[in-house]
Amino acid sequence: EVQLVQSGPEVKKPGESLKISCKASGYTFTTYWIGWVRQMPGKGLEWMAIISPVDSDTRYSPSFQGQVTVSADKSTRTAYLEWNSLKTSDSAFYFCARHGETLFDHWGHGTLVTVSS
Amino acid sequence: QSVLTQPPSVSGAPGQRVTISCTGSSSNIGAGYDVHWYQQLSGTAPKLLISRNTNRPSGVPDRFSGSKSGASASLVITGLQAEDEADYYCQSYDSSLRGSYVFGTGTKVTVL
Numbered sequence: 001e002v003q004l005v006q007s008g009p010e011v012k013k014p015g016e017s018l019k020i021s022c023k024a025s026g027y028t029f030t031t032y033w034i035g036w037v038r039q040m041p042g043k044g045l046e047w048m049a050i051i052s053p054v055d056s057d058t059r060y061s062p063s064f065q066g067q068v069t070v071s072a073d074k075s076t077r078t079a080y081l082e083w084n085s086l087k088t089s090d091s092a093f094y095f096c097a098r099h100g101e102t103l104f105d106h107w108g109h110g111t112l113v114t115v116s117s
Numbered sequence: 118q119s120v121l122t123q124p125p126s127v128s129g130a131p132g133q134r135v136t137i138s139c140t141g142s143s144s145n146i147g148a149g150y151d152v153h154w155y156q157q158l159s160g161t162a163p164k165l166l167i168s169r170n171t172n173r174p175s176g177v178p179d180r181f182s183g184s185k186s187g188a189s190a191s192l193v194i195t196g197l198q199a200e201d202e203a204d205y206y207c208q209s210y211d212s213s214l215r216g217s218y219v220f221g222t223g224t225k226v227t228v229l
Contacts, residue, residue: 035218037163037220044119044204044206044220044221044222044223045155045157045163045206045208045220045223046220047208047217047218047219047220050218059216061214061217061218062214062215062217095162095163097163101151102150102151102153102209102210102218103151103153103165103168103169103208104153104155104163104165104208105165105168105174106165107162107163107164107165108162109161109162110162
């Protein structure tokens with residue numbers, strides 16, 4: 001069974017750094033890219049980035065380029081989403097999802113990030 | 118700001134048929150890129166509902182169906198059930214945004 005298990009909720013202050021994770025199991029990790037999707041409170045889904053676990057090739061949405069960094073460690077089957085300096089506007093749910101061709105076929109349960117002073 | 122437009126809400130009584138539209142443009146759906154649909158039940162992660170315009174992944178009831186024509190796509194739920202109350206999103210690829218994956222604005226389905 002394909003599973004993507006995300007790290008737990010985070011509460012941070014503006015300006016702090018953060019790295020959240022997404023651990024994959026149940027399939028060959030290097031066969032599929034991993035995507036990240038943001039959902040702000042009460043809002044829709046926004047694609048952020050995708051990463052290849054094979055060579056860490058990444059593609060970012062223009063809206064998120066330079067704002068976040070995605071990475072992956074194939075030895076631990078884990079993908080990461082990272083911020084260097086959080087803003088209050090980064091408060092949202094963040095989902096990882098397995099990316100095949102142009103779709104996202106399996107999703108993590110989401111990580112809630114709250115940024116507040 | 119999403120480039121795929123959906124109606125904010127649709128509703129229907131149990132057993133009825135509802136249709137959700139997803140309107141794109143010549144750089145995404147109209148360019149021939151596939152449309153996928155996701156269902157998000159309240160408080161949960163999205164789930165792939167329809168892949169590649171018309172295909173139902175294993176386990177998805179056959180009351181859900183998808184279609185695509187020109188620069189638009191549609192999701193139809195026939196025989197609406199209470200458990201279908203959720204948010205629905207279309208998704209495609211857009212070649213004009215330096216190659217971006219795009220989601221629709223989302224549609225809330227309410228079962229009356």
